[in-house]
Amino acid sequence: MSKVLKGVGLLALIAIVIAFPQVYTNPAVTNYGVFALIYVTAASGWNIFSGNTGYISLGQAVFYGSGAYAMGIAARDWNITGTTVFALLPLSMAVGALIAVPFGLAALRVRRHTFIVITIAFFFIFQLMAFNFSFTGGSSGLGSPFLNWPAATYNIPFYYIALAFAAGTVAIAWLVRRSRFGLQLRAIRDDEDRARGLGVRAMRVKLSAFVISGAITAGIGAVWFYYINQVEPQTGFDPLFDLTLVLMAFLGGYGSISGAVLGALIIEPLTLWLNTQPAFSGGSLSEILLGGIFLIVVLFLPRGIIPTGGELITRFRTRGRAAIAPATAMGSNPRTAPAPSSIGGGASGGAQ
Amino acid sequence: MTALLRTEGLMKAYGGVQALNDATIAVEQGTVAGLIGPNGSGKTTLFNVITGYERPDAGEVWFGDRAITNLAPDKVFAAGIGRTFQLTRIFARLTVLENMLVAAQAKDRPRNLLSWFGRDAWTHHRRHAMELLEFVGIERHADLLAGSLSYGQRKLLELAYVLVADPAVILLDEPAGGVNPTLINHITDRIRQLNAEQGTTFLLVEHNMEFVMGLCSTITVLESGKDVVSGPPDIVRTDKRVLDAYLGADLEEDPR
Numbered sequence: 217m218s219k220v221l222k223g224v225g226l227l228a229l230i231a232i233v234i235a236f237p238q239v240y241t242n243p244a245v246t247n248y249g250v251f252a253l254i255y256v257t258a259a260s261g262w263n264i265f266s267g268n269t270g271y272i273s274l275g276q277a278v279f280y281g282s283g284a285y286a287m288g289i290a291a292r293d294w295n296i297t298g299t300t301v302f303a304l305l306p307l308s309m310a311v312g313a314l315i316a317v318p319f320g321l322a323a324l325r326v327r328r329h330t331f332i333v334i335t336i337a338f339f340f341i342f343q344l345m346a347f348n349f350s351f352t353g354g355s356s357g358l359g360s361p362f363l364n365w366p367a368a369t370y371n372i373p374f375y376y377i378a379l380a381f382a383a384g385t386v387a388i389a390w391l392v393r394r395s396r397f398g399l400q401l402r403a404i405r406d407d408e409d410r411a412r413g414l415g416v417r418a419m420r421v422k423l424s425a426f427v428i429s430g431a432i433t434a435g436i437g438a439v440w441f442y443y444i445n446q447v448e449p450q451t452g453f454d455p456l457f458d459l460t461l462v463l464m465a466f467l468g469g470y471g472s473i474s475g476a477v478l479g480a481l482i483i484e485p486l487t488l489w490l491n492t493q494p495a496f497s498g499g500s501l502s503e504i505l506l507g508g509i510f511l512i513v514v515l516f517l518p519r520g521i522i523p524t525g526g527e528l529i530t531r532f533r534t535r536g537r538a539a540i541a542p543a544t545a546m547g548s549n550p551r552t553a554p555a556p557s558s559i560g561g562g563a564s565g566g567a568q
Numbered sequence: 569m570t571a572l573l574r575t576e577g578l579m580k581a582y583g584g585v586q587a588l589n590d591a592t593i594a595v596e597q598g599t600v601a602g603l604i605g606p607n608g609s610g611k612t613t614l615f616n617v618i619t620g621y622e623r624p625d626a627g628e629v630w631f632g633d634r635a636i637t638n639l640a641p642d643k644v645f646a647a648g649i650g651r652t653f654q655l656t657r658i659f660a661r662l663t664v665l666e667n668m669l670v671a672a673q674a675k676d677r678p679r680n681l682l683s684w685f686g687r688d689a690w691t692h693h694r695r696h697a698m699e700l701l702e703f704v705g706i707e708r709h710a711d712l713l714a715g716s717l718s719y720g721q722r723k724l725l726e727l728a729y730v731l732v733a734d735p736a737v738i739l740l741d742e743p744a745g746g747v748n749p750t751l752i753n754h755i756t757d758r759i760r761q762l763n764a765e766q767g768t769t770f771l772l773v774e775h776n777m778e779f780v781m782g783l784c785s786t787i788t789v790l791e792s793g794k795d796v797v798s799g800p801p802d803i804v805r806t807d808k809r810v811l812d813a814y815l816g817a818d819l820e821e822d823p824r
Binding site for chain 2: 399402403405406407409410411412413414415416418
């Protein structure tokens with residue numbers, strides 16, 4: 217795709233998301249927008265760490281809940297009310313980052329399945345703490361300060377705050393992707409020991425990504441808390457939150473920036489809509505459906521929509537031409553090997 | 569001559585298996601040294617201990633006059649020791665050029681967090697990386713995913729990205745293993761050229777005797793984790809202990 221076309225598409229997208237709550241003013245509709253953007257942020261935040269490093273974190277709810285609780289506790293104890301509460305967002309992000317340091321130092325010592333199990337363990341530790349400490353309000357959780365905004369337009373400021381978070385997170389993800397930092401993360405994903413042998417300080421690099429991801433998730437967790445006005449241990453530290461993020465990323469395209477965004481934009485509105493349908497009373501049926509989607513993705517679309525779609529487009533555009541000559545088919549002497557007929561296309565198609 | 573890289577009395581056991589048993593080797597500066605020995609004699613373990621992938625139970629590793637025992641792999645690399653792996657290890661889902669840049673950026677440490685996000689310094693790294701890819705002969709594949717390279721090309725890529733950081737010593741684990749004779753000659757030429765023109769020191773593990781004998785000026789023989797003999801190829805080739813190690817000792821003469 218040409219750069220101009222991409223630029224125009226991006227501008228159009230920005231215009232649409234900015235205009236959305238002005239066009240569809242119905243709070244029931246803008247609510248979809250707010251939640252979709254919250255999950256775009258969380259899934260992209262997950263992707264910055266897990267998508268780049270290949271370490272699948274199922275402990276993002278630790279940050280989400282901690283960010284929510286940090287804002288709730290600070291507002292309660294310092295008697296902060298009204299729009300001033302939004303000034304606590306940086307605090308929530310700092311709390312997320314601070315928690316990510318010991319969490320990461322412990323969990324990032326191990327890899328693959330063991331890492332996943334440890335993130336789940338951390339998740340349950342935090343949920344139990346929220347249940348049992350008195351400053352977290354125990355099982356009844358915390359309420360947020362009251363915002364005396366009219367119900368008709370209540371969602372709109374939240375929409376724009378969530379949009380700012382989503383845009384910021386995607387921008388950070390893009391910066392990480394094109395940077396030396398991102399290259400080191402992806403080298404760790406492919407072969408961590410080899411990367412260390414080439415001078416990559418693996419722990420420091422992984423931990424940095426984890427902290428960035430934790431801060432973002434905590435920030436959006438705080439936005440979520442103020443939006444829905446309350447947090448309980450089982451909603452702030454929700455195991456489904458983690459599974460949903462993973463599903464979003466895998467559906468859209470694991471490791472791809474636009475994939476995480478697309479996955480969130482598909483899954484979250486779908487879940488919300490299903491929960492409002494009387495046929496799916498209580499929402500448990502929608503969870504079964506999400507499980508079904510997960511199975512379908514893993515079985516038929518293992519690399520996600522964006523990479524698979526990119527491949528199809530490449531195949532469509534290069535049809536009739538010779539296939540990209542794989543390096544393996546070139547004989548073993550590289551000096552006499554023929555030049556590949558077309559470099560790039562399929563090989564780089566799945567990257568973004 | 570001074571030993572640029574040496575180990576003293578390295579011990580390493582895996583459970584009941586003594587992989588290294590008082591392994592003492594020395595690699596002189598500016599030479600191409602060989603390390604041979606039967607399968608399971610501890611060659612790769614020795615490499616792993618030198619480069620920080622394994623901790624020795626006892627013994628020391630010296631790089632010049634600096635003790636590098638137990639240093640982490642990234643620090644060993646930063647100190648100036650690069651290595652390749654027996655079964656080549658490349659970053660399959662990065663392009664060939666990106667593979668090169670992983671090592672390139674490790675060399676100039678970012679000054680602050682923000683410079684991690686910059687790509688200002690990449691231009692000259694890219695040029696250097698392309699030169700090295702040209703040097704090993706795979707520059708036309710720079711934009712392909714490294715995972716699509718053939719085994720021989722992966723070996724060349726691995727050699728090239730170790731060269732990026734311009735290490736003083738390069739440890740090669742079976743550089744000629746599993747590749748065809750033409751490519752072996754190509755690799756031999758590159759090693760000779762680096763050694764002659766830049767004075768790079770090499771230590772290589774190899775089973776291909778022709779390759780080792782033709783390339784190395786000193787050869788150390790490892791058997792059961794212990795260095796049994798060390799010297800020029802002609803001496804090593806005819807040493808009785810080496811023949812015993814490779815062909816098996818005569819039962820009557822060997823009390824074990």
